[in-house]
Amino acid sequence: MRMLMLGGSGFVGRATVAEGVRRGWTVAVFNRGRHGAPPDGVRHLTGDRTTADGLAALADGEWDVVVDTWDGAPRDALAGARMLAGRVGHYVYVSSGSVYAPPVPAGVTEDDAVVDADPAAADGDYPTLKRGSERAVQEVFGDRSLLARAGLILGPGEDIGRLPWWLTRVARGGDVLAPGPADLPVQYVDVRDLAVFLLDAGAAGLAGPVNVVDRPGHTTMGGLLAAAVTATGADASLRWVAPERLRDAGVSPWSELPVWLPPGHEYRWMQQIDVSRAYAAGFTGRPVSDTVTDTWEWLRRVGEVPARAGRPAREPVGLDPTREAALLAEFGTGDPAR
Structure with missing residues:
Protein backbone atom coordinates (compact mmCIF):
# COMPACT_ATOMS: atom_id res chain seq x y z
CA MET A 1 0.00 0.00 0.00
CA GLY A 151 -12.78 10.96 21.15
CA LEU A 152 -10.26 11.58 23.93
CA ILE A 153 -6.88 10.34 22.64
CA LEU A 154 -4.25 9.02 25.07
CA GLY A 155 -1.04 7.04 24.76
CA PRO A 156 2.69 7.45 24.10
CA GLY A 157 3.51 10.75 22.42
CA GLU A 158 0.60 12.69 23.90
CA ASP A 159 1.35 16.38 23.41
CA ILE A 160 -1.44 17.82 25.58
CA GLY A 161 -0.30 16.15 28.77
CA ARG A 162 -3.46 14.76 30.36
CA LEU A 163 -2.29 11.23 31.13
CA PRO A 164 1.33 12.39 31.55
CA TRP A 165 0.15 14.81 34.25
CA TRP A 166 -1.49 12.01 36.20
CA LEU A 167 1.56 9.80 35.82
CA THR A 168 3.93 12.54 36.94
CA ARG A 169 1.69 13.39 39.88
CA VAL A 170 1.34 9.77 41.02
CA ALA A 171 5.09 9.24 40.63
CA ARG A 172 5.72 11.98 43.20
CA GLY A 173 3.95 9.75 45.71
CA GLY A 174 2.12 10.66 48.88
CA ASP A 175 -1.59 11.45 49.06
CA VAL A 176 -3.07 12.04 45.59
CA LEU A 177 -6.38 13.86 45.19
CA ALA A 178 -8.48 11.40 43.17
CA PRO A 179 -11.76 12.69 41.71
CA GLY A 180 -14.68 10.38 42.36
CA PRO A 181 -16.58 8.35 41.96
CA ALA A 182 -13.88 5.75 41.47
CA ASP A 183 -16.23 3.65 39.34
CA LEU A 184 -16.95 6.55 36.96
CA PRO A 185 -16.71 5.16 33.39
CA VAL A 186 -13.92 6.62 31.26
CA GLN A 187 -13.92 6.49 27.46
CA TYR A 188 -10.82 7.18 25.37
CA VAL A 189 -8.80 5.74 22.49
CA ASP A 190 -5.14 4.74 22.56
CA VAL A 191 -3.42 6.62 19.74
CA ARG A 192 -1.92 3.37 18.42
CA ASP A 193 -5.34 1.72 18.22
CA LEU A 194 -6.64 4.81 16.43
CA ALA A 195 -3.78 4.55 13.92
CA VAL A 196 -4.50 0.88 13.28
CA PHE A 197 -8.15 1.65 12.62
CA LEU A 198 -7.36 4.57 10.30
CA LEU A 199 -5.20 2.41 8.08
CA ASP A 200 -7.40 -0.68 8.22
CA ALA A 201 -10.49 1.36 7.39
CA GLY A 202 -8.71 3.34 4.71
CA ALA A 203 -7.44 0.20 3.02
CA ALA A 204 -10.93 -1.33 3.18
CA GLY A 205 -12.57 1.79 1.74
CA LEU A 206 -14.82 2.47 4.74
CA ALA A 207 -16.76 5.67 4.09
CA GLY A 208 -18.70 8.28 6.01
CA PRO A 209 -18.50 9.38 9.63
CA VAL A 210 -17.37 6.93 12.32
CA ASN A 211 -16.92 7.61 16.05
CA VAL A 212 -13.50 6.13 16.84
CA VAL A 213 -12.99 5.53 20.56
CA ASP A 214 -13.18 2.62 22.98
CA ARG A 215 -16.54 1.61 24.38
CA PRO A 216 -17.90 3.70 27.28
CA GLY A 217 -16.53 2.20 30.45
CA HIS A 218 -13.46 0.72 28.76
CA THR A 219 -11.99 1.66 32.12
CA THR A 220 -12.94 3.83 35.11
CA MET A 221 -11.24 6.67 36.95
CA GLY A 222 -10.30 4.08 39.56
CA GLY A 223 -8.90 1.74 36.94
CA LEU A 224 -6.94 4.50 35.23
CA LEU A 225 -5.34 5.82 38.42
CA ALA A 226 -4.67 2.35 39.83
CA ALA A 227 -2.85 1.56 36.58
CA ALA A 228 -0.79 4.73 37.07
CA VAL A 229 0.20 3.65 40.58
CA THR A 230 1.24 0.24 39.27
CA ALA A 231 3.11 1.60 36.26
CA THR A 232 5.13 4.14 38.24
CA GLY A 233 5.73 1.90 41.25
CA ALA A 234 5.14 4.94 43.41
CA ASP A 235 4.30 4.99 47.09
CA ALA A 236 1.08 6.89 46.40
CA SER A 237 -2.27 6.79 48.17
CA LEU A 238 -5.37 7.71 46.17
CA ARG A 239 -7.59 9.97 48.25
CA TRP A 240 -11.03 9.74 46.62
CA VAL A 241 -13.22 12.82 46.88
CA ALA A 242 -16.86 12.96 45.83
CA PRO A 243 -17.62 15.15 42.81
CA GLU A 244 -20.01 17.35 44.78
CA ARG A 245 -17.25 18.34 47.20
CA LEU A 246 -14.88 19.11 44.34
CA ARG A 247 -17.54 21.19 42.61
CA ASP A 248 -18.24 23.17 45.77
CA ALA A 249 -14.51 23.82 46.13
CA GLY A 250 -14.38 25.26 42.60
CA VAL A 251 -12.22 22.51 41.10
CA SER A 252 -12.46 22.43 37.29
CA PRO A 253 -13.04 19.05 35.66
CA TRP A 254 -10.90 18.19 32.61
CA SER A 255 -8.41 21.04 33.02
CA GLU A 256 -7.43 20.88 36.72
CA LEU A 257 -8.19 17.16 36.96
CA PRO A 258 -7.51 15.80 33.45
CA VAL A 259 -9.74 13.13 31.87
CA TRP A 260 -12.33 13.52 34.68
CA LEU A 261 -15.85 14.54 33.60
CA PRO A 262 -18.22 13.98 36.55
CA PRO A 263 -21.87 12.93 36.33
CA GLY A 264 -24.09 15.82 35.27
CA HIS A 265 -21.28 17.80 33.60
CA GLU A 266 -22.28 19.47 30.31
CA TYR A 267 -19.50 17.60 28.49
CA ARG A 268 -20.12 14.25 30.13
CA TRP A 269 -21.37 13.02 26.73
CA MET A 270 -17.71 12.97 25.60
CA GLN A 271 -17.29 9.76 27.57
CA GLN A 272 -20.64 8.29 26.55
CA ILE A 273 -20.21 8.17 22.76
CA ASP A 274 -21.85 5.40 20.74
CA VAL A 275 -19.17 3.36 18.96
CA SER A 276 -21.23 0.60 17.40
CA ARG A 277 -20.14 1.54 13.88
CA ALA A 278 -16.41 1.46 14.68
CA TYR A 279 -16.60 -1.90 16.44
CA ALA A 280 -18.67 -3.36 13.60
CA ALA A 281 -15.87 -2.25 11.27
CA GLY A 282 -13.23 -4.06 13.34
CA PHE A 283 -11.98 -1.52 15.87
CA THR A 284 -10.36 -2.99 18.98
CA GLY A 285 -8.76 -1.31 21.98
CA ARG A 286 -5.91 -2.50 24.16
CA PRO A 287 -6.17 -2.76 27.97
CA VAL A 288 -5.81 0.40 30.03
CA SER A 289 -2.74 -1.09 31.74
CA ASP A 290 -0.92 -1.18 28.38
CA THR A 291 -1.77 2.42 27.54
CA VAL A 292 -0.72 3.70 30.96
CA THR A 293 2.48 1.63 31.26
CA ASP A 294 3.65 2.43 27.73
CA THR A 295 2.93 6.14 28.22
CA TRP A 296 4.98 6.13 31.43
CA GLU A 297 7.90 4.38 29.71
CA TRP A 298 7.75 6.91 26.87
CA LEU A 299 7.53 9.86 29.28
CA ARG A 300 10.56 8.67 31.24
CA ARG A 301 12.49 8.34 28.00
CA VAL A 302 11.67 11.81 26.59
CA GLY A 303 11.67 13.61 29.94
CA GLU A 304 8.73 15.95 29.34
CA VAL A 305 5.62 16.39 27.26
CA PRO A 306 6.66 17.69 23.82
CA ALA A 307 5.43 20.93 22.31
CA ARG A 308 2.39 20.57 20.08
CA ALA A 309 3.57 20.54 16.48
CA GLY A 310 2.36 23.58 14.56
CA ARG A 311 0.06 24.79 17.34
CA PRO A 312 0.10 27.54 19.99
CA ALA A 313 1.59 26.76 23.37
CA ARG A 314 -0.78 24.63 25.43
CA GLU A 315 -2.54 25.84 28.56
CA PRO A 316 -1.26 24.33 31.82
CA VAL A 317 -2.83 20.98 32.63
CA GLY A 318 -3.56 19.72 36.13
CA LEU A 319 -3.80 21.01 39.68
CA ASP A 320 -1.07 23.21 41.03
CA PRO A 321 0.72 21.27 43.83
CA THR A 322 0.01 23.99 46.38
CA ARG A 323 -3.68 24.01 45.52
CA GLU A 324 -3.85 20.22 45.68
CA ALA A 325 -2.23 20.21 49.12
CA ALA A 326 -4.73 22.78 50.37
CA LEU A 327 -7.64 20.77 49.00
CA LEU A 328 -6.36 17.56 50.57
CA ALA A 329 -6.12 19.33 53.91
CA GLU A 330 -9.65 20.68 53.48
CA PHE A 331 -11.14 17.31 52.58
CA GLY A 332 -9.46 15.45 55.40
CA THR A 333 -9.37 11.70 54.82
CA GLY A 334 -11.35 11.98 51.60
CA ASP A 335 -14.30 9.84 50.57
CA PRO A 336 -14.10 6.30 49.23
CA ALA A 337 -16.65 7.46 46.59
CA ARG A 338 -16.97 3.89 45.37
Whole structure:
Protein backbone atom coordinates (compact mmCIF):
# COMPACT_ATOMS: atom_id res chain seq x y z
CA MET A 1 0.00 0.00 0.00
CA ARG A 2 1.08 3.55 -0.73
CA MET A 3 0.22 5.97 2.06
CA LEU A 4 0.46 9.75 2.25
CA MET A 5 0.30 11.41 5.67
CA LEU A 6 -0.68 15.07 5.62
CA GLY A 7 1.07 16.30 8.76
CA GLY A 8 2.89 13.49 10.49
CA SER A 9 4.93 15.40 13.07
CA GLY A 10 2.31 15.56 15.84
CA PHE A 11 0.75 13.03 18.17
CA VAL A 12 -1.71 11.20 15.90
CA GLY A 13 0.35 11.78 12.78
CA ARG A 14 3.50 10.22 14.20
CA ALA A 15 1.61 7.18 15.44
CA THR A 16 -0.04 6.73 12.04
CA VAL A 17 3.24 7.01 10.17
CA ALA A 18 4.80 4.48 12.56
CA GLU A 19 1.92 2.08 11.92
CA GLY A 20 2.31 2.44 8.17
CA VAL A 21 6.02 1.71 8.43
CA ARG A 22 5.34 -1.28 10.69
CA ARG A 23 3.10 -2.72 7.98
CA GLY A 24 5.77 -2.35 5.33
CA TRP A 25 3.76 0.22 3.41
CA THR A 26 5.40 2.85 1.21
CA VAL A 27 4.95 5.99 3.29
CA ALA A 28 5.34 9.68 2.48
CA VAL A 29 4.66 12.66 4.75
CA PHE A 30 3.76 16.19 3.72
CA ASN A 31 4.50 18.95 6.22
CA ARG A 32 6.63 22.03 6.81
CA GLY A 33 9.54 20.04 8.22
CA ARG A 34 9.85 22.15 11.38
CA HIS A 35 9.39 19.41 13.95
CA GLY A 36 11.97 16.78 13.19
CA ALA A 37 12.68 14.39 10.36
CA PRO A 38 10.35 11.47 9.59
CA PRO A 39 11.47 7.89 10.34
CA ASP A 40 14.04 6.22 8.11
CA GLY A 41 12.57 5.08 4.83
CA VAL A 42 9.74 7.63 4.87
CA ARG A 43 9.71 10.13 2.02
CA HIS A 44 9.43 13.75 3.13
CA LEU A 45 7.48 16.19 0.94
CA THR A 46 7.98 19.73 2.21
CA GLY A 47 5.19 22.27 1.95
CA ASP A 48 2.69 24.48 3.75
CA ARG A 49 -0.91 24.27 2.61
CA THR A 50 -1.66 27.73 4.02
CA THR A 51 0.62 29.51 1.52
CA ALA A 52 0.06 30.37 -2.13
CA ASP A 53 2.35 27.71 -3.61
CA GLY A 54 2.50 25.52 -0.53
CA LEU A 55 0.98 22.43 -2.18
CA ALA A 56 3.50 22.20 -5.02
CA ALA A 57 5.16 19.12 -3.52
CA LEU A 58 1.87 17.25 -3.96
CA ALA A 59 1.55 18.01 -7.67
CA ASP A 60 2.79 14.53 -8.62
CA GLY A 61 2.33 11.08 -7.15
CA GLU A 62 -0.44 8.58 -6.48
CA TRP A 63 -1.45 7.01 -3.18
CA ASP A 64 -3.84 4.31 -2.06
CA VAL A 65 -4.62 5.99 1.27
CA VAL A 66 -4.24 9.56 2.47
CA VAL A 67 -4.56 10.35 6.19
CA ASP A 68 -5.12 13.98 7.18
CA THR A 69 -5.21 15.42 10.71
CA TRP A 70 -5.77 19.06 9.68
CA ASP A 71 -7.48 21.33 12.22
CA GLY A 72 -6.96 24.68 10.52
CA ALA A 73 -9.05 26.61 7.99
CA PRO A 74 -11.43 24.40 5.99
CA ARG A 75 -10.51 26.26 2.81
CA ASP A 76 -6.98 24.83 3.14
CA ALA A 77 -8.37 21.33 3.59
CA LEU A 78 -10.44 21.93 0.46
CA ALA A 79 -7.41 23.09 -1.52
CA GLY A 80 -5.42 20.04 -0.48
CA ALA A 81 -8.23 17.65 -1.35
CA ARG A 82 -8.64 19.25 -4.76
CA MET A 83 -4.91 18.98 -5.41
CA LEU A 84 -5.06 15.23 -4.71
CA ALA A 85 -8.32 14.50 -6.53
CA GLY A 86 -7.95 11.69 -9.05
CA ARG A 87 -4.66 10.47 -7.57
CA VAL A 88 -5.83 9.01 -4.27
CA GLY A 89 -7.79 5.82 -3.61
CA HIS A 90 -9.28 6.73 -0.22
CA TYR A 91 -9.12 9.85 1.92
CA VAL A 92 -9.13 9.41 5.71
CA TYR A 93 -9.80 12.60 7.63
CA VAL A 94 -9.15 12.55 11.38
CA SER A 95 -11.97 14.61 12.80
CA SER A 96 -13.41 14.95 16.31
CA GLY A 97 -16.54 14.35 18.34
CA SER A 98 -16.48 18.13 18.83
CA VAL A 99 -18.36 18.48 15.54
CA TYR A 100 -21.65 17.42 17.18
CA ALA A 101 -24.10 20.26 17.78
CA PRO A 102 -24.88 21.13 21.41
CA PRO A 103 -26.61 20.06 23.47
CA VAL A 104 -25.01 16.73 22.59
CA PRO A 105 -26.98 13.72 23.85
CA ALA A 106 -25.44 10.89 25.81
CA GLY A 107 -24.85 8.00 23.46
CA VAL A 108 -24.37 10.36 20.51
CA THR A 109 -24.24 8.55 17.16
CA GLU A 110 -22.90 9.54 13.76
CA ASP A 111 -26.44 10.40 12.68
CA ASP A 112 -26.93 13.11 15.31
CA ALA A 113 -26.83 16.80 14.43
CA VAL A 114 -23.51 18.49 13.74
CA VAL A 115 -22.50 22.16 13.86
CA ASP A 116 -23.06 24.31 10.81
CA ALA A 117 -19.78 24.98 8.99
CA ASP A 118 -18.54 26.27 5.65
CA PRO A 119 -16.04 24.10 3.70
CA ALA A 120 -14.51 27.28 2.27
CA ALA A 121 -14.20 29.14 5.59
CA ALA A 122 -10.94 30.89 6.46
CA ASP A 123 -11.32 30.65 10.23
CA GLY A 124 -13.61 29.54 13.05
CA ASP A 125 -13.62 27.77 16.38
CA TYR A 126 -12.43 24.18 16.75
CA PRO A 127 -15.81 22.49 16.09
CA THR A 128 -16.49 24.54 12.95
CA LEU A 129 -12.92 24.08 11.68
CA LYS A 130 -13.24 20.32 12.00
CA ARG A 131 -16.75 20.15 10.57
CA GLY A 132 -15.88 22.53 7.74
CA SER A 133 -12.89 20.35 6.86
CA GLU A 134 -15.13 17.26 6.94
CA ARG A 135 -17.37 18.91 4.39
CA ALA A 136 -14.39 19.98 2.29
CA VAL A 137 -13.05 16.43 2.09
CA GLN A 138 -16.48 14.98 1.28
CA GLU A 139 -17.10 17.63 -1.37
CA VAL A 140 -14.10 16.34 -3.31
CA PHE A 141 -13.91 12.64 -2.44
CA GLY A 142 -17.54 11.78 -1.64
CA ASP A 143 -17.92 8.10 -0.77
CA ARG A 144 -14.17 7.63 -1.04
CA SER A 145 -13.69 9.49 2.24
CA LEU A 146 -13.79 8.43 5.88
CA LEU A 147 -14.50 10.94 8.66
CA ALA A 148 -12.90 9.40 11.76
CA ARG A 149 -14.43 11.30 14.69
CA ALA A 150 -11.99 10.58 17.48
CA GLY A 151 -12.78 10.96 21.15
CA LEU A 152 -10.26 11.58 23.93
CA ILE A 153 -6.88 10.34 22.64
CA LEU A 154 -4.25 9.02 25.07
CA GLY A 155 -1.04 7.04 24.76
CA PRO A 156 2.69 7.45 24.10
CA GLY A 157 3.51 10.75 22.42
CA GLU A 158 0.60 12.69 23.90
CA ASP A 159 1.35 16.38 23.41
CA ILE A 160 -1.44 17.82 25.58
CA GLY A 161 -0.30 16.15 28.77
CA ARG A 162 -3.46 14.76 30.36
CA LEU A 163 -2.29 11.23 31.13
CA PRO A 164 1.33 12.39 31.55
CA TRP A 165 0.15 14.81 34.25
CA TRP A 166 -1.49 12.01 36.20
CA LEU A 167 1.56 9.80 35.82
CA THR A 168 3.93 12.54 36.94
CA ARG A 169 1.69 13.39 39.88
CA VAL A 170 1.34 9.77 41.02
CA ALA A 171 5.09 9.24 40.63
CA ARG A 172 5.72 11.98 43.20
CA GLY A 173 3.95 9.75 45.71
CA GLY A 174 2.12 10.66 48.88
CA ASP A 175 -1.59 11.45 49.06
CA VAL A 176 -3.07 12.04 45.59
CA LEU A 177 -6.38 13.86 45.19
CA ALA A 178 -8.48 11.40 43.17
CA PRO A 179 -11.76 12.69 41.71
CA GLY A 180 -14.68 10.38 42.36
CA PRO A 181 -16.58 8.35 41.96
CA ALA A 182 -13.88 5.75 41.47
CA ASP A 183 -16.23 3.65 39.34
CA LEU A 184 -16.95 6.55 36.96
CA PRO A 185 -16.71 5.16 33.39
CA VAL A 186 -13.92 6.62 31.26
CA GLN A 187 -13.92 6.49 27.46
CA TYR A 188 -10.82 7.18 25.37
CA VAL A 189 -8.80 5.74 22.49
CA ASP A 190 -5.14 4.74 22.56
CA VAL A 191 -3.42 6.62 19.74
CA ARG A 192 -1.92 3.37 18.42
CA ASP A 193 -5.34 1.72 18.22
CA LEU A 194 -6.64 4.81 16.43
CA ALA A 195 -3.78 4.55 13.92
CA VAL A 196 -4.50 0.88 13.28
CA PHE A 197 -8.15 1.65 12.62
CA LEU A 198 -7.36 4.57 10.30
CA LEU A 199 -5.20 2.41 8.08
CA ASP A 200 -7.40 -0.68 8.22
CA ALA A 201 -10.49 1.36 7.39
CA GLY A 202 -8.71 3.34 4.71
CA ALA A 203 -7.44 0.20 3.02
CA ALA A 204 -10.93 -1.33 3.18
CA GLY A 205 -12.57 1.79 1.74
CA LEU A 206 -14.82 2.47 4.74
CA ALA A 207 -16.76 5.67 4.09
CA GLY A 208 -18.70 8.28 6.01
CA PRO A 209 -18.50 9.38 9.63
CA VAL A 210 -17.37 6.93 12.32
CA ASN A 211 -16.92 7.61 16.05
CA VAL A 212 -13.50 6.13 16.84
CA VAL A 213 -12.99 5.53 20.56
CA ASP A 214 -13.18 2.62 22.98
CA ARG A 215 -16.54 1.61 24.38
CA PRO A 216 -17.90 3.70 27.28
CA GLY A 217 -16.53 2.20 30.45
CA HIS A 218 -13.46 0.72 28.76
CA THR A 219 -11.99 1.66 32.12
CA THR A 220 -12.94 3.83 35.11
CA MET A 221 -11.24 6.67 36.95
CA GLY A 222 -10.30 4.08 39.56
CA GLY A 223 -8.90 1.74 36.94
CA LEU A 224 -6.94 4.50 35.23
CA LEU A 225 -5.34 5.82 38.42
CA ALA A 226 -4.67 2.35 39.83
CA ALA A 227 -2.85 1.56 36.58
CA ALA A 228 -0.79 4.73 37.07
CA VAL A 229 0.20 3.65 40.58
CA THR A 230 1.24 0.24 39.27
CA ALA A 231 3.11 1.60 36.26
CA THR A 232 5.13 4.14 38.24
CA GLY A 233 5.73 1.90 41.25
CA ALA A 234 5.14 4.94 43.41
CA ASP A 235 4.30 4.99 47.09
CA ALA A 236 1.08 6.89 46.40
CA SER A 237 -2.27 6.79 48.17
CA LEU A 238 -5.37 7.71 46.17
CA ARG A 239 -7.59 9.97 48.25
CA TRP A 240 -11.03 9.74 46.62
CA VAL A 241 -13.22 12.82 46.88
CA ALA A 242 -16.86 12.96 45.83
CA PRO A 243 -17.62 15.15 42.81
CA GLU A 244 -20.01 17.35 44.78
CA ARG A 245 -17.25 18.34 47.20
CA LEU A 246 -14.88 19.11 44.34
CA ARG A 247 -17.54 21.19 42.61
CA ASP A 248 -18.24 23.17 45.77
CA ALA A 249 -14.51 23.82 46.13
CA GLY A 250 -14.38 25.26 42.60
CA VAL A 251 -12.22 22.51 41.10
CA SER A 252 -12.46 22.43 37.29
CA PRO A 253 -13.04 19.05 35.66
CA TRP A 254 -10.90 18.19 32.61
CA SER A 255 -8.41 21.04 33.02
CA GLU A 256 -7.43 20.88 36.72
CA LEU A 257 -8.19 17.16 36.96
CA PRO A 258 -7.51 15.80 33.45
CA VAL A 259 -9.74 13.13 31.87
CA TRP A 260 -12.33 13.52 34.68
CA LEU A 261 -15.85 14.54 33.60
CA PRO A 262 -18.22 13.98 36.55
CA PRO A 263 -21.87 12.93 36.33
CA GLY A 264 -24.09 15.82 35.27
CA HIS A 265 -21.28 17.80 33.60
CA GLU A 266 -22.28 19.47 30.31
CA TYR A 267 -19.50 17.60 28.49
CA ARG A 268 -20.12 14.25 30.13
CA TRP A 269 -21.37 13.02 26.73
CA MET A 270 -17.71 12.97 25.60
CA GLN A 271 -17.29 9.76 27.57
CA GLN A 272 -20.64 8.29 26.55
CA ILE A 273 -20.21 8.17 22.76
CA ASP A 274 -21.85 5.40 20.74
CA VAL A 275 -19.17 3.36 18.96
CA SER A 276 -21.23 0.60 17.40
CA ARG A 277 -20.14 1.54 13.88
CA ALA A 278 -16.41 1.46 14.68
CA TYR A 279 -16.60 -1.90 16.44
CA ALA A 280 -18.67 -3.36 13.60
CA ALA A 281 -15.87 -2.25 11.27
CA GLY A 282 -13.23 -4.06 13.34
CA PHE A 283 -11.98 -1.52 15.87
CA THR A 284 -10.36 -2.99 18.98
CA GLY A 285 -8.76 -1.31 21.98
CA ARG A 286 -5.91 -2.50 24.16
CA PRO A 287 -6.17 -2.76 27.97
CA VAL A 288 -5.81 0.40 30.03
CA SER A 289 -2.74 -1.09 31.74
CA ASP A 290 -0.92 -1.18 28.38
CA THR A 291 -1.77 2.42 27.54
CA VAL A 292 -0.72 3.70 30.96
CA THR A 293 2.48 1.63 31.26
CA ASP A 294 3.65 2.43 27.73
CA THR A 295 2.93 6.14 28.22
CA TRP A 296 4.98 6.13 31.43
CA GLU A 297 7.90 4.38 29.71
CA TRP A 298 7.75 6.91 26.87
CA LEU A 299 7.53 9.86 29.28
CA ARG A 300 10.56 8.67 31.24
CA ARG A 301 12.49 8.34 28.00
CA VAL A 302 11.67 11.81 26.59
CA GLY A 303 11.67 13.61 29.94
CA GLU A 304 8.73 15.95 29.34
CA VAL A 305 5.62 16.39 27.26
CA PRO A 306 6.66 17.69 23.82
CA ALA A 307 5.43 20.93 22.31
CA ARG A 308 2.39 20.57 20.08
CA ALA A 309 3.57 20.54 16.48
CA GLY A 310 2.36 23.58 14.56
CA ARG A 311 0.06 24.79 17.34
CA PRO A 312 0.10 27.54 19.99
CA ALA A 313 1.59 26.76 23.37
CA ARG A 314 -0.78 24.63 25.43
CA GLU A 315 -2.54 25.84 28.56
CA PRO A 316 -1.26 24.33 31.82
CA VAL A 317 -2.83 20.98 32.63
CA GLY A 318 -3.56 19.72 36.13
CA LEU A 319 -3.80 21.01 39.68
CA ASP A 320 -1.07 23.21 41.03
CA PRO A 321 0.72 21.27 43.83
CA THR A 322 0.01 23.99 46.38
CA ARG A 323 -3.68 24.01 45.52
CA GLU A 324 -3.85 20.22 45.68
CA ALA A 325 -2.23 20.21 49.12
CA ALA A 326 -4.73 22.78 50.37
CA LEU A 327 -7.64 20.77 49.00
CA LEU A 328 -6.36 17.56 50.57
CA ALA A 329 -6.12 19.33 53.91
CA GLU A 330 -9.65 20.68 53.48
CA PHE A 331 -11.14 17.31 52.58
CA GLY A 332 -9.46 15.45 55.40
CA THR A 333 -9.37 11.70 54.82
CA GLY A 334 -11.35 11.98 51.60
CA ASP A 335 -14.30 9.84 50.57
CA PRO A 336 -14.10 6.30 49.23
CA ALA A 337 -16.65 7.46 46.59
CA ARG A 338 -16.97 3.89 45.37
